[in-house]
Amino acid sequence: MKLKFCGAAQNVTGSRHLLLYDNKKILLDCGLVQGGFGRLENHQMNNNFLFDPKTIDAVVLSHAHIDHAGNLPTLIRQGFKGKIYCTEPTVELLAVMLEDAAKIQAQDAEYLRKRFQEEISPLYDKADVAKTLKRLVGYKYGEPFEVEPGCQAVFYDAGHVLGSAQVFLTVNEGNVTRRIAYTGDLGRKNMPILNDPYQIPSADVLITESTYAEHLHDSFEYVFEEMEWVVRDVVARGGKIIVPGFSLERTQELIYVLHKLYLDKKIPAVPIFVDSPMSTKISEVFMRHVDYYDDQSFKDFLGRAKSPFAFKNLKYITSVNDSKKLNEYKGSCIIISASGMCTAGRIVHHLKHNIEDPRNLILIVGYMAKGTLGRRIVEQKRKVKIMGSFYNLKADVLAMNEFSAHADKLELMDNIKKIKKLKQIFIVHGEELATAYMRDNIINTLKFKGEVYAPKLGESFDL
Known part of the structure; x- marks a missing residue:
């Protein structure tokens, strides 16, 4: 059983985390890389996955933000045939978000063609979005479902945006069982409109965001x-x-x-x-x-x-x-x-x-x-x-x-501290300094005795 980090590794955008077990491949999120690298570089990074889309069995989606969901139509254009699991509000939100994203892809491609005098096609179009929406399967918070044989999932409220979820997976491979918690984007307590993030009580493996791992937010x-x-x-x-x-x-x-x-x-x-x-x-x-x-x-x-x-x-x-x-x-x-x-x-x-x-x-x-x-x-x-x-x-x-809809450094640490039986922590969705700071904090402040990683792009780890 392995995790491969194919996006948002020492970077905030482009979340794509690949779970491999028993010849199955489950992708956690499929977001667009945005900002930071320039339009041409972003286009290339979004068009070239660190895996073959045809081999992915299913996608489990944390929420509808474009840096987590905006590259789904590219995945389908390149051969993905499976289902995309998310919460019920996320199904509706993606119909709006991806339609707009398709327009932006067309605008970006036109800009790049003029700028570099090369034939550059949009990552995807409205037809790809329509195909994507047909693959969506929505669930309520707390409602268990089977992603693939050997992988059960439950969504819990992340408190980040409407329908945002923490993903909890129970994965069986032979005699080995791993409970994997993925924060997606973890929200904050006492924010307007949404409920507070659910506290996952216990897991073996945690994939945690770190956007504001160096910062404190005002109340x-x-x-x-x-x-x-x-x-x-x-x-x-x-x-x-x-x-x-x-x-x-x-x-x-x-x-x-x-x-x-x-x-x-x-x-x-x-x-x-x-x-x-x-x-x-x-x-x-x-x-x-x-x-x-x-x-x-x-x-x-x-x-x-x-x-x-x-x-x-x-x-x-x-x-x-x-x-x-x-x-x-x-x-x-x-x-x-x-x-x-x-x-x-x-x-x-x-x-x-x-x-x-x-x-x-x-x-x-x-x-x-x-x-x-x-x-x-x-x-x-x-x-x-x-x-x-x-x-x-x-x-x-x-x-x-x-x-800010992202947990700050104290809220991130508090979340980790309250998850019992953790053996491995993977820090993603943060700039390089933030992930390093958070790793140091987990080891030296929380005195965590397990394994803590700030993965680089393309790195794989045994679970």
Whole structure:
């Protein structure tokens, strides 16, 4: 029995972890590599798997984010014939997420053809997405199912995004049984909308994310007070707040917070525009799965017969023309737009038109991978390149890490500490320094006596 790490190894994006047992191959996640390497390098890494897709028996998916699920259509295009197991909300979310991802693949391929004067095809198209959606099989949290003979699985709430799961596998090979826990992306306690992450009590092997293994997050309880101050301050100086928002979860959390502040009369009645067709569709999916919400959401909204994602000052923008009109909007407003890392989508245009106005604020509410426009803005580079031209970064930049949907270093350590009988830990989904820091912390702080690895890309390990 082996694990081979084929993505998100000493890197955050492109999660692909391969379980091999009894001539079976089970793939945990199949995400896109994003940022960090450049478009051509990303395209090549996403198009060249470290395994033959035709030999994969099944895929078990943790959640719908593109860095975990966005390369599924490529897998199918290259010959994968099996089923893809995920939670029921993830089935619906992928219909939205992958359709949008196919458009981005076409745009990226066109850019690369012009840039390098080579014949470069998109990784996949809408036809591949349609084939992918037919392979999805959805399960509820806590509902056991057989992935393949000898491999049983259960999904547990990861508290990261709607439908996100920790994957628990029980694998039998001859006389050997291994219980393997995969965190996917582990969320945080006391966040809006979702329940807290489930605590897996016991496992032999843990594959854990490490995105924020070096960082501590502020408590989310401070978000309402800080957001009130931010909105009032920017509106008072006549500026706009530009928010790069991940369409899945982060945008819904932002709307939740702004709606509550509006209801409590804590912020002025400033127009709020969600300029993302995908965010609009995803918010509709959220309202079809209210049984996944936490008790506070019912207390704040649903118990009062209100949708968290609809109120007077909020307008969803879908058409291109209406999106362009926002560039001419006079006066203060809040614009939430995708993509979350500013690598594509309408947010790029909004940044282009607003980044040089010192009255404005760029509000960062999520992780920005190396090499992305979002990371350059977070690092407050004096000049940033947008759509081929350089712009002076004169707008204020504020990062609110309270919104992070990833566990911080204390939460990651606490999760590991509470999992009994662990023999092996594999640290993934983190940049090189973060994985090394977490490994050191597990060995020296937790005094863990088993094996701890921060795998390199392509490395395999016996279980």
